[in-house]
Amino acid sequence: MLVGRSEELQVLVSTVPRRSTVVMIEGEAGIGKTRLVDELLAHPELARLKILVGHCQPLREPFPYGAVIEALRGLVGTRLQTVSPVAGALRPLLPELTQLPEQPAPIGDPHAERHRTLRAAREVLAAIGPAVLVVEDLQWADDGTRQLLRFLMTDPPPNLSVVITYRREDLAGHLPLGSAYRPPDHVAGVLLQLGPLDADAVRTLATAILDQEPVSAEFANQLRERTAGIPFVVEELLRSVRTFPARLPEVVEVPVLLRDAFADRLSGLPELAHRIVHAAAVLGVPAGVEQLTLVAAIDPEHAELALVQLARAGVLHEVRPNQYGFRHLLARQAVYDSLEGPARRQLHLNAIAALRDVVPAPLVQLAEHSRRADRRADWLQYGEEAADLATDVGDPAVATGLLQQLLAEPDLPTEQVDRLATKLGSVAYAGLDQHDPVATLDRVLSDQRLSTAARGEVRLLLGRLMVRQSGRIAEARMVISQAVDELTERPDLAARGAAVLGTTFVGDVPLAEQRPWLDRVDAYLADCDDLELRTSLLANVLGSRLSIGDPQVLTDLSALPTTVHTVAERRQLARTRCNLADSCTTIGQFGKAREFLTSGVRLAAEAGSPFVVSTARSTEVRLDWYTGRWAGLAERATRLLGEYRDLLPVASELSLVLGLLALTRGEWPAASEHLSRTGVDNPADAITPIAIGGFAGLARMWLAQDDLGQATAAVQSGLQLVRHKGVWVWAADLAPVAVAVLPPADASRLVEEFAAGIAGRDAPLAQAALASCRGDHLSAEAEFRALGATYLAAQSSEHCGADLAALADWYDVLGATRDAARCRHDLRSRGTPSPSRRGRRGYGSELSPREQDVARLVAQGLTNREIADVLFLSPRTVEQHVAKVLRKLGVESRGQLTD
Incomplete structure (x- = not known):
């Protein structure tokens, strides 16, 4: 009988047969994950569903999609509804599924082929009618299986539910899919964390297994003590002690009992x-x-x-x-x-x-x-060959795991240490789904077996990986700088290191100290014929120069290749275009940013560059913030933040946008939390333009709450970073709020400093901000509107005698509820009747738009007084709204809304 899992089973039975559902079941070995899945699949509610089951294996070969392909073999003999020709991409993997279309012509790019295979799998699963796909023991999955599952679980067909089981303790990075995952809004998400059985459940299970009267509480307690409440161990133990169920042997440990249980079965x-x-x-x-x-x-x-x-x-x-x-x-x-x-x-x-x-x-x-x-020689040979094959088929998790094991072998000759260490660093840099090799490379650097010639390359690889990790930028720069000094005989690798050190927007190193590194890369590029290396260096150089407003970058892109031939070249071209998109977003070239993003993301997807895709997705979020594409933006940014939380460049940018969106709604706790994660606490380990934007957001938040001291402190910190860095182009968001909080004399000097700092720069966003700083709001509005920065244009228009009623309605549509409330408050203060918000006058049991605003702010933890300040209402009015909200939602206290 199933014991101790009735609630979990009920949750699954109530969701999986009724709608598209993603189920993630985690727990240690023997905890009962498979037992729960079996019970679900056998339930009558699932009788009409097609069941597909695949298993991951601990000693898997680098065969991408292995567990899912095993599950799809269960479709042999099943009638498929009409599928598109892309489904034929599965033919080489599923030759026994004869109903598949013919295999499409090869693309010639393994990463593009992989993407087509993902689409093919989704196409087939969508064509079989209501179905459940189960993949067990995901901790042993290949990267291809994880990638395919992420693809399916991010946007599953409407008639498909996906169930995965895994042991978190055996996962690389403790993430079952290789990166954080959150189900889309239209999919039911169920996470079940199965724990050990308590003493009562163990007693019930023991009684059922022994088929007798209930065992004593003392026996159940002993049993749980010896088995830790793990159902599998309980079962195996009890099967070995059927002849003396009254008590357990005192001297036998659980592993021994388990082994004895199997000895008994075999005897x-x-x-x-x-x-x-x-x-x-x-x-x-x-x-x-x-x-x-x-x-x-x-x-x-x-x-x-x-x-x-x-x-x-x-x-x-x-x-x-x-x-x-x-x-x-x-x-x-x-x-x-x-x-x-x-x-x-x-x-x-x-x-x-x-x-x-x-x-x-x-x-x-x-x-x-x-x-x-x-067999040491065979182990070294097969291990390296297996790692190479895994690299070739795009499975860095297997490759890095093997290479780490190989490097742990004692008495490896220097030649092998050099080769394996450089392979490990290169493979790890290629993707996200991997075991963390940083500690291994760090140990290798102190290994006397590593040759002097290879030491610089290994150190460079280590530093490039460290740059991606939160809190390690400053340390990474030192590591890379030392590597460049060691790479005098490898100018190509030294140029790669110089390109990282010259990346202008990473860390708080002054621009004056980074320019020599960029110049050094430029000098190397003059004679560089290697297209892959050249494009890789241009990705850093062009992105860095454009981000500081270099006017030559966009006027002359002849250095950037338009045609590439290899996957490596395509990957670097994708990185270049996405870097340019990010820099265009920073300086205000929003139209160009959208163009670069479109082509860059397409190339990155074709080339299989997950890190580049992640940075492009966060750039798009920031671009959408500036250009007023706010519909669903907060939800999208939150979902991406959950997926990429450990990637510093991506997470900080998403946090900035979420903080700014919260500001426009007056959600001060959420705004403060998000903006604090933009790098403001440690600019040395931040993406500088994002950190400066974080300071600007914090200053606006404190100013909105009439805390001039806190607002001034945020402004001064931001200005200190701008001056230290020496890039005024990045002050476009900070300068206007700085002028608003500083004393007039200081503000005047700042405006002149800002103007001098952006003179001659390609910085349309900063130029528009300068007009705002000078009080020329009409020009600022026109410039912001020409850029497509609709929200910033609306802010300027408030100072130009705009139609506040129409502006309030526009803010409402955008989702900037505090801005809308401010406009209506201004209308009332002028003695002008404020029209009611759009919508019907009677809302019945539904919340009115104003009540929705109040409910949202109550859920944020704001007091009535704070809500009144946010929405420009009287505390008495807010009190009445809160009472209506509680009544309509059927809750007794505001604390229940917060929960």
């Missing part, structure tokens, strides 16, 4: 069965009869009978057709640990012999068996 079986199960434990992955008999060194004629006996004893299971393995890792480990050293080594040698002739060679398994058999 009545013949020797051949023992040899088969030992072979299965050593292989570690489901295997066929032939492979099992080769490893076990027995006659194949007798193997099938032994497998039947093992299945009846509940030791081995037919995991998939003609493939046998253990139901649970603990079961396999219990048998494996029971093997004596010499016998275990011999079985690993047998496994090597059995796998050596398999085509394609299962390199990961061969490497692991060689390592465990102490």
Whole structure:
């Protein structure tokens, strides 16, 4: 019977059959994830759904999409509805699915092919009618499977539910999909974290397993103490003590009991069965009869009978057709640990012999068996070959894991240490879904085996990875600078390091100190014929120069290649275009920014550049903020922040936009929280334009709350960063609020300093801001409007005698509720009747627009007085609105709205 999971099962049964649902079930080994899934799939409510199940394996080969492809094999014999030709991309992976269209012509780009395969999988799943896709043990998934699942779970077909199970403790970075994930609004999201059973549940489970009167509370407590409440261990233990259920042996530890349980299952079986199960434990992955008999060194004629006996004893299971393995890792480990050293080594040698002739060679398994058999030379050979293959097929998680293991081997010759370390750094830099190699590279740098010639390259790779990590920019600069000094014999690598050190918008290093690095890269580019390297350097140089308003960049882009041929070149061109889009957004060239983004994102998707895509998505969010495309912007930015929270450049930019959006609604707690994450606390480890924008946002927030002291402090901190950096182009958002809070004499000097700082620069946003600083709001409005900066134009128009009623309505449509309230307040203060907000006069049990504003601010934790200040109402009016909100929503206190 299912014990202790009734609530979880009810949640699943009430959602999965009724709508598209994403279910994530996490828990340690043996906690009952598979048991819960089995119970769900067997429920009558799911009878009309097509069930597809795939399993990830601990010793997987670098075969992308393996678990999902296994699940899709369950469609053999299923009638597919009409599918587009793109579904034919699955033909090479699913030749047995004969209803698929013909395979489309090759694109010639593995990353573009991969994207087409993702689309094909979604197409097929959408065509089979209501279905549930289950992928178990995601902690062992290849990057391709994770990528495909993210693709499906981000926008699943309306008739598909996805269920994944995983052990968080065995995940790289503790993220099941390789990066943070949040279901889209139209999809039901269910996260179940299964914990151990409590004593009462263990007692119920024990009673059911032993098929007797309820066991004593003392026995249940002993049982839970010895098994930690893990259902699988409870079951296995009780199956071994059926003859004395009254009490547990005091001297036996849980791992021993588990091993004894399997020894008990095997005790009545013949020797051949023992040899088969030992072979299965050593292989570690489901295997066929032939492979099992080769490893076990027995006659194949007798193997099938032994497998039947093992299945009846509940030791081995037919995991998939003609493939046998253990139901649970603990079961396999219990048998494996029971093997004596010499016998275990011999079985690993047998496994090597059995796998050596398999085509394609299962390199990961061969490497692991060689390592465990102490065949060091084979382990090093197969391990590196497996890492290379994983790199080739775009599976950096397998590659980095293997390379880290190889580098941990003692007594590696210098040549191998050099080669493996540089491979590790290069592979890790290629993607996001990976084991963190920074600690390994750091250790390698202190390893005396690393040659002097390779030390600089490894240090450079380490520094480039550190730049992406929050709080390590300053440290990364020192590491890269030292690497450049060591790379005198490798000018190409030294140029890559110089390009990072010259990136103007990273950290608080003064521009004057970064210009020599940019000049050094320019000098190298003059004679650089390597298109991939050249484009990579241009990505840094052009983006850096444009971000500071260099007028030559956009007028002459002849240095930028228009045609590329290799995947590496396409990846670098995508990075260049996305960097230019980001810089265009910073200086106010919004039309150009949109053009660069469109082409850059397309190239990045085709080339398989997830990091570039992530930065482009955050740039688009900031661009949409400036250009007034606010519909769904907060939700999109929040979703992306959850996905990319650990990526400093992306997370800080998204936080800035979320903070600015909160400001326009008067949500002070949310605004403060988001703006504090823009780098204002530590500009040395920030993206400088974003941090300056954060200071500007904080100053506006404090000014709106009439806290001139706090507003002035934020302004002074922001101006200090601008002056230290020496880039006034980035003060477009800060300068106007600075003029508003500083004493007149200081404000006047600031305006002149600002004007001098942007003179001759390509900085239309700063030029419009300068007009605003000078009080020429009519010109500022015209310039902002010409840029497409609609919100900033509206702000300026308030000072130009605009129609405040119409402006208030426009602010309402945009979502800037505090701005709308300010306009209506100004109308009232002038004695002009303020028209009611658009909409019907009677709202019945629904919340009126004003009541929605009040409810939202109550949920933010604001008091009535604070809400009154935000919405320019009297506290008495707010009190009345709050009472109506509570009544209409059927809650008794405002605290329930906050919850």
